[in-house]
Amino acid sequence: MKLKSLEIHGFKSFADKTVIDFMPGMTGIVGPNGSGKSNIIEAIRWVMGEQSAKGLRGNTMADVIFGGAKNRSALGRASVTMTIDNSDHYLHSAFDELQVSRRLYRNGDAEYLINGVKSRLKDITDLFVDTGLGRESFSIINQGKVEAIFNAKAEDRRAIIEDVAGVFKYKQNKIKSQNELAQTQANLDRLLDIIKEIA
Numbered sequence: 553m554k555l556k557s558l559e560i561h562g563f564k565s566f567a568d569k570t571v572i573d574f575m576p577g578m579t580g581i582v583g584p585n586g587s588g589k590s591n592i593i594e595a596i597r598w599v600m601g602e603q604s605a606k607g608l609r610g611n612t613m614a615d616v617i618f619g620g621a622k623n624r625s626a627l628g629r630a631s632v633t634m635t636i637d638n639s640d641h642y643l644h645s646a647f648d649e650l651q652v653s654r655r656l657y658r659n660g661d662a663e664y665l666i667n668g669v670k671s672r673l674k675d676i677t678d679l680f681v682d683t684g685l686g687r688e689s690f691s692i693i694n695q696g697k698v699e700a701i702f703n704a705k706a707e708d709r710r711a712i713i714e715d716v717a718g719v720f721k722y723k724q725n726k727i728k729s730q731n732e733l734a735q736t737q738a739n740l741d742r743l744l745d746i747i748k749e750i751a
């Protein structure tokens with residue numbers, strides 16, 4: 553699975569349609585302060601279903617739409633499309649190539665598309681679930697995150713490490729199984745009581 557390209561149009565500082573092609577190997581994005589480097593990362597998180605405006609440094613989700621600049625009026629729509637090479641089928645889809653798109657209009661209308669087909673947010677979330685790529689995952693580390701991890705309490709840091717190591721999922725399964733076991737034991741006890749009453 554590889555990120556092939558990103559098309560950003562009307563999202564934050566990207567008023568014009570901008571296409572970034574990611575070549576094999578490592579990609580570095582450089583530029584002066586305020587030139588939009590973080591906006592590119594936020595475009596990736598947004599297209600993967602980010603729901604928190606605050607998490608995207610805004611007050612409302614409409615703040616992601618290009619809001620105007622010198623000699624340039626505001627736009628009415630933000631659109632991001634991420635193209636993924638899925639030839640190894642790492643993502644849960646039969647397609648070798650996936651195009652995930654998200655659009656937001658100033659009137660609040662929003663749409664998600666997978667390979668051009670209108671989809672639900674859940675379809676997008678399901679695509680990335682358990683792949684380590686979800687919007688909450690550690691595949692994207694924001695500015696200040698490393699410092700926050702170092703400064704976190706020991707138990708919070710442990711939770712982060714367990715999440716990265718994939719232990720969290722098993723802990724959840726363990727709690728679920730323990731609850732089921734307790735329920736089964738309660739049913740058994742009740743059955744034994746009934747048997748005693750009848751006998």
Ligand code: ATP
Pocket residue numbers: 563564565566583584585586587588589590591592615616617618619620621
């Ligand atoms: P630094 O190196 O300081 O971290 P950066 O290159 O990561 O900066 P960003 O934080 O991505 O820069 O971009 C900030 C710029 O994006 C600011 O100039 C801000 O005005 C602009 N911007 C953010 N949202 C919008 C919007 N909705 N419309 C227009 N411009 C926006």
